[in-house]
Amino acid sequence: MTQLLNPPPSADSNQILCYFANNTSQVQIARISNIPGWFFERVVFPRQRLMFQAPPNACLEIYTAEMVSSLLCDRINCTRLQVESLTSVGSFC
Numbered sequence: 001m002t003q004l005l006n007p008p009p010s011a012d013s014n015q016i017l018c019y020f021a022n023n024t025s026q027v028q029i030a031r032i033s034n035i036p037g038w039f040f041e042r043v044v045f046p047r048q049r050l051m052f053q054a055p056p057n058a059c060l061e062i063y064t065a066e067m068v069s070s071l072l073c074d075r076i077n078c079t080r081l082q083v084e085s086l087t088s089v090g091s092f093c
Contacts, residue, residue, distance in 0.1 A: 015053040018081035020060060022048050029063040029070055031079075054078045 020022040022028045022044040030050060035058055043065070044050050054060075058078040063070035 014056065015073075016056050016078060016082045017055055018050075018052050018060070018078050020044065020050045020062075020076075020081055022046055022050075023064045024064075027065040028073075029065055030089045031063065033061065038045045043083050051083075056082075 010069050020030055025046050027046065028044045030040075030042050032038070032054060040052070040054070040058075042050060042052075056079050059086055060076045060078055060081060061072055062074040062076065064073050
């Protein structure tokens with residue numbers, strides 16, 4: 001399942017479309033916390049895809065969900081997740 005989410009509140013229209021896929025067998029938490037005045041956090045289930053808009057300087061943190069806590073396992077600059085259009089990420093089936 002793919003989620004399309006609203007862009008962050010911003011007067012700046014310089015948002016980029018980003019794509020992240022959880023290709024693991026574990027539940028992951030995707031979080032952006034480095035943008036002042038905006039906090040983004042979503043649960044991404046195994047083999048689920050996530051599309052979102054973010055400022056180019058945003059950094060997506062990926063946490064692996066554990067029973068009692070979460071472990072930061074990756075930090076990705078959103079410019080590395082940028083896509084040009086929905087057709088550039090392939091089939092959503």
